[in-house]
Amino acid sequence: MMLLEARSVTKLFGCLRAVDAVDLTLAAGEVVGLIGPNGAGKSTLVNLISGLERPTSGTLVFAGHPLQGEGPAARARQGIARTFQVPQSFGTMRVRQNVAVAALFRGQPAASVPLALREADEVLEFVGLTAKADAVAETLTTPDLRRLELAKALALRPRLLLLDEVMAGLTPAEVNGLIAVVRDVGARGVGVLVIEHVLRAVMGLCSRIVVLHHGQKIADGARAEVVANPAVIQAYLGVPYGAAA
Amino acid sequence: MAEPTAGTSLTRAAEGLIAIVLVLLLAFIPLVASTYLIRILTGIFLFVALASAWNLIGGYAGYADFGPTAFLGIGAYTTGILMTQAHMPFPLALAAGGLCAMGAAAGIGAVLLRLRGHYFAIASLGFMLVMEQVAANLEITGGGSGMNLPVARGFTPFYYWMLTLALAAIGTGALVPRLRAGYALGAIRGNQEAAQVVGVRPLPYKVLAYVGSALFFALAGGVYAYWFTFIDPPTVFDPDFGIQAIVMVLFGGAGTVLGPAGGAIVLKSLDILLTNTSGLLHNVFFGGLICVLVLFAPRGLVELLRAGRRHLPDRRRLQRSGAG
Numbered sequence: 330m331m332l333l334e335a336r337s338v339t340k341l342f343g344c345l346r347a348v349d350a351v352d353l354t355l356a357a358g359e360v361v362g363l364i365g366p367n368g369a370g371k372s373t374l375v376n377l378i379s380g381l382e383r384p385t386s387g388t389l390v391f392a393g394h395p396l397q398g399e400g401p402a403a404r405a406r407q408g409i410a411r412t413f414q415v416p417q418s419f420g421t422m423r424v425r426q427n428v429a430v431a432a433l434f435r436g437q438p439a440a441s442v443p444l445a446l447r448e449a450d451e452v453l454e455f456v457g458l459t460a461k462a463d464a465v466a467e468t469l470t471t472p473d474l475r476r477l478e479l480a481k482a483l484a485l486r487p488r489l490l491l492l493d494e495v496m497a498g499l500t501p502a503e504v505n506g507l508i509a510v511v512r513d514v515g516a517r518g519v520g521v522l523v524i525e526h527v528l529r530a531v532m533g534l535c536s537r538i539v540v541l542h543h544g545q546k547i548a549d550g551a552r553a554e555v556v557a558n559p560a561v562i563q564a565y566l567g568v569p570y571g572a573a574a
Numbered sequence: 575m576a577e578p579t580a581g582t583s584l585t586r587a588a589e590g591l592i593a594i595v596l597v598l599l600l601a602f603i604p605l606v607a608s609t610y611l612i613r614i615l616t617g618i619f620l621f622v623a624l625a626s627a628w629n630l631i632g633g634y635a636g637y638a639d640f641g642p643t644a645f646l647g648i649g650a651y652t653t654g655i656l657m658t659q660a661h662m663p664f665p666l667a668l669a670a671g672g673l674c675a676m677g678a679a680a681g682i683g684a685v686l687l688r689l690r691g692h693y694f695a696i697a698s699l700g701f702m703l704v705m706e707q708v709a710a711n712l713e714i715t716g717g718g719s720g721m722n723l724p725v726a727r728g729f730t731p732f733y734y735w736m737l738t739l740a741l742a743a744i745g746t747g748a749l750v751p752r753l754r755a756g757y758a759l760g761a762i763r764g765n766q767e768a769a770q771v772v773g774v775r776p777l778p779y780k781v782l783a784y785v786g787s788a789l790f791f792a793l794a795g796g797v798y799a800y801w802f803t804f805i806d807p808p809t810v811f812d813p814d815f816g817i818q819a820i821v822m823v824l825f826g827g828a829g830t831v832l833g834p835a836g837g838a839i840v841l842k843s844l845d846i847l848l849t850n851t852s853g854l855l856h857n858v859f860f861g862g863l864i865c866v867l868v869l870f871a872p873r874g875l876v877e878l879l880r881a882g883r884r885h886l887p888d889r890r891r892l893q894r895s896g897a898g
Contacts, residue, residue: 379771401770411771419764421829430761433754434773442754466764481772
């Protein structure tokens with residue numbers, strides 16, 4: 330059984346087909362890359378899966394159960410976690426408390442606030458944010474906010490993790506650190522969908538890559554195959570991957 | 575909301591000791607102070623309670639409720655009606671007033687709290703205006719001509735009622751950030767969609783904050799009614815109660831534990847001084863204060879104090895970074 334199955338999912342904004350009849354499958358433990366130019370519908374697809382938007386047509390199936398009327402909170406409790414492209418922290422709370430919220434409200438929540446805070450510390454260590462655990466979230470820099478986004482998502486103990494550009498704006502060393510973190514998450518059996526413009530991260534993490542263009546899926550396959558695909562080169566890459574270097 | 579997650583037990587014990595001494599001092603004041611001072615303090619406690627209560631919905635949840643006076647009026651009228659018509663003892667009538675307001679807040683909150691930002695602010699104000707009209711047109715409330723409550727023997731009990739309310743409201747404000755519900759509210763205040771994607775269902779927690787805020791407004795209204803013995807719609811549905819509470823919270827620091835109480839104490843004291851000097855000066859001062867506040871300290875005094883401290887070497891922080 331697939332962890333996530335999207336069947337002909339479509340989202341219209343007025344007459345704009347933001348997501349156009351997209352089919353997508355993702356297995357537990359699989360780390361899949363989702364790439365495409367700006368405005369291709371990647372973030373909208375993540376919104377549809379996490380429940381912040383409702384599809385105009387098509388169905389989403391999570392772990393064998395169709396996701397129909399469930400709102401985002403119910404989906405989070407079932408184990409669907411996501412990060413936001415523009416980090417959305419709980420600004421007045423401390424970093425540790427931000428992460429504890431997820432531990433307190435997931436499907437099988439931490440039994441008490443102190444336990445949730447202790448767990449938050451473990452997650453912060455995992456993503457390399459321990460030094461900022463006591464900082465008020467709104468004082469963080471953007472790279473740290475991206476780490477916090479990831480920490481909040483991981484504290485949900487997700488079965489499916491949707492990463493919307495968590496690596497943007499990070500230094501190459503920081504990207505390497507996060508690649509290791511995400512690889513580790515996938516190795517624990519979590520299905521991961523990685524939206525990323527940092528192609529090195531996608532190539533390093535994902536054996537399979539899906540490409541969206543104007544809302545449509547134009548490629549879905551093994552990494553080497555996809556980056557050699559002429560349609561992908563024309564729509565997104567510009568030059569064959571590796572050629573510029 | 576951003577309270578330290580790890581305070582040393584020594585500072586916590588010291589804080590507890592200071593709090594106990596303060597409360598004991600306040601409890602003994604009526605034995606020695608003049609009637610005038612007791613009345614002044616009772617008035618201050620009223621606004622400490624209102625500001626701390628408004629902080630639950632306006633600060634912790636970040637929902638600008640512009641009609642909290644609706645619940646003050648509901649509490650005042652329920653207490654008054656039950657005392658005069660049903661001849662209930664005051665504490666029982668007061669409790670009933672609190673329950674009524676909680677019920678009303680749960681019902682109306684479940685609808686209004688689906689709105690966001692300015693829409694909620696306007697709708698909550700509308701709710702208050704509707705309640706005032708209801709009170710003015712019912713027979714049981716005495717309509718526009720108001721209602722007389724039994725006259726209490728002595729003033730000192732009101733001092734203790736208001737002191738208790740103020741302490742209970744501050745206590746609730748201190749407790750909430752430590753609770754699971756407080757974490758939900760902090761998340762909702764930060765970003766509602768981000769809260770949802772980590773499993774928080776916003777509406778029940780917003781309603782909870784609204785109901786808690788309504789309870790204290792209603793209890794304050796009940797005590798106020800018995801204290802002043804006469805109530806009519808313009809007095810107990812006076813939007814000024816809510817507006818003053820809001821300004822006090824913004825002045826002190828929205829979403830902080832002690833900020834609203836501090837704001838209430840400072841502003842109410844100034845208010846009394848200025849009213850004694852000149853009524854005109856009083857209005858000019860508060861109008862001006864709101865402008866200055868919005869421009870220079872949109873997060874209140876507490877945040878200013880914190881910012882000031884950030885520039886000084888903080889021994890606790892140095893120790894922590896040394897240990898880490």
